[in-house]
Amino acid sequence: MNTKQFEQIHKGKGFIAALDQSGGSTPKALLQYGIHESSYSSEEEMYELVHEMRTRMIKSSAFDSRYILGAILFENTMDRLIDGKHTADYLWEEKGIVPFLKVDKGLAELEDGVQLMKPIPDLDDLLERAVKRNIFGTKMRSIIKEANSAGIKKVVEQQFAIGKQIIDKGLVPIIEPEVDIHSADKRASETILKDEISAQLSALDQDAKVMLKLSIPTEDNFYSDFMEDPHVVRIVALSGGYTQAEANDRLARNHGLIASFSRALAEGLTAGQSDDEFNAMLSKSIQEIYEASIK
Template structure:
């Protein structure tokens, strides 16, 4: 594990940018960026356009390691270059931003109120590629849609199982058991989740993990996770909240930082001039950074 990158995540005053929309969510991300589906033909052009969008964000003067400590990449972004430099190397060497990789392959159908991750038979090979590409860590997402103890227990067990596979390769896992922010029993689901995460953390005998969670219903509810010696950092997803809502909620959480996706790119548009684009991104970065360091 790269010690300088680890130090940046541990001590850097900033947030993690989630630039990891995958195949299923890419058309939606492009629509929000002002590019309609009739403006590209097929997956190849679609992924070219999303890479142009991500490259524009990363290359912007607003996007630097002063306020953005890390960035989560989609596999295809890791495999591509920015100005002839592999994306992960560009992030770290040009921007002082620590590169992470999204590794999950999407979600299973709901069972017991949750959606587990789909099987990842090629995970070892992907992790080896990530190591070769100078990636620091990984992120894998599953979703909780109800306060179902059996389901949440299964989600957490799967997250830690994948996390162990990631750690064995010398990478830092971000475990992401997202709680759906729209469910009626969100607070109850969070209580079960916190208990299960603490059990999983207590069982770790060496090393650390990171956690990515939905912003909690109860202020500072995840502080025991933030303070746990087996946790490097707890980061929050915006989860469907607007950027302003997410920033307000995050600023009340002690020790948590942002890892926003839509919350970061909200309002950015392919048709904007570089000046307008950079100004809007600067406002987004400044606001998310302020909320991340407020706690």
């Protein structure tokens, strides 16, 4: 593990940029960016376009390590180049930003009020490639839609089981059991989730390190206890469908919780903007998300 990267993620002031839209969410990300599905006719063309969008964000003067501690990439992005360097190397060597990799294969069907991760059959191979590509940590997402104790227990057990596999490869897993912000019993789900995470953290080996990526809680500072846990490197928050303004407002009320926004970070960016317009919009977003993250 890179000690400098670890210290930056553990103690740095700033937030983590989520640039990890994958196959299912890429068309939505491109549409938000102003590129319609009629603009591409194959998956390869789609990934080329989204890499151009991500490259434009990463190379922007606004995308700066004074505000951004790390960035989460999709597997396809990890394998592509920016100015002749693999994306993770460009992030760290040129920008001083720590690279992470999304490793899940999407969500299973809804059962017991939750969506577990689909099986990840080639995870070992992917993790070995990630190590070779100088990735620091990983991210994987499940969704909780109802306060169903059995379902939430399964989500957290699956997350930590795969997390241990990731730790064994020398990487830091971001455990992401997202609670749907539209859930009718979000607060009750968070109470069950907190208990299950606590149980899993207490069962980890002494030196094991994880990060948590959680929905901004209904009750402010609800997850503060986890910030003192020696296993937890950092707790980051997803925007979960909130507008950037609302996500920032809610985040700012949770001291020590930092952003890991995806859609909310890219809000307002379009392919048709001039570089000056694009950089100004991205800079404004980054500044506002940063300010909410350091409160």
